[in-house]
Amino acid sequence: MSIDTQQSISGFIATQPRLTTTENGVARFHARVGIEHSRQEPDGSFTQLDPSFHDLAIFRKTAEEAAARFQKGDKFVATGRVHEYSYDKDGQTVPAEEFIASRIGHDLARTRYDVDRSPRRSSTERQAAVQEEASFESSPRQQSSVASRASI
Structure with missing residues (x-):
């Protein structure tokens, strides 16, 4: 049996997250996120490049939990999928994409925290x-x- 894999991203929350509801009443978390990039130099060192910025969306119970736990500046790791779509702007169709996360957590390598293992x-x-x-x-x-x- 093969290992089931998903797309993932890691980065930082670049804007204050917003929790809204869709027209169907489903909770929706939205934030702009930054993904850091670097380049390895011939001498083995790394040069930090400018981050890229993207939309992150989460739905349902995970959206509510994320809204309670994440704020601007937090480092995260998320799994999910890229959703490509388009919208009209000034009479032009503009292609866009967002990352729809099914799971999200703070990045262990860059965040200090305590774990509460009591049952929810x-x-x-x-x-x-x-x-x-x-x-x-x-x-x-x-x-x-x-x-x-x-x-x-």
């Missing part, structure tokens, strides 16, 4: 936990017992 909660479980936490913090009885424990 559903949105209703998260809401219930937030409400429970809020009611716990606002309870006068709980506040007085916390204060009395602090003074011991």
Whole structure:
């Protein structure tokens, strides 16, 4: 059995990401991304070239998660596919392309972070936990017992 491969890109988020919804109500993450380029010189050194800039789109739940975790300047690695399309501008048809990511993450080689390996909660479980936490913090009885424990 062969290894299933996809296209991938690595780069940096060049603009502040936007989370919108399509006309069908599907979440859509969009950002301009930069891809860095370099050239190897005859002596073995590398010369940094100007980055190229492209559109990145992500849909559905991954779009929502990306919007919560990525900001301008973040380094990333994404897998997906190139989507070629065209649009009309001033009466001319203009060819364009965007990278549609199915998966995206911070680039381990260029980003420091901590990993949370606890199981993900559903949105209703998260809401219930937030409400429970809020009611716990606002309870006068709980506040007085916390204060009395602090003074011991």
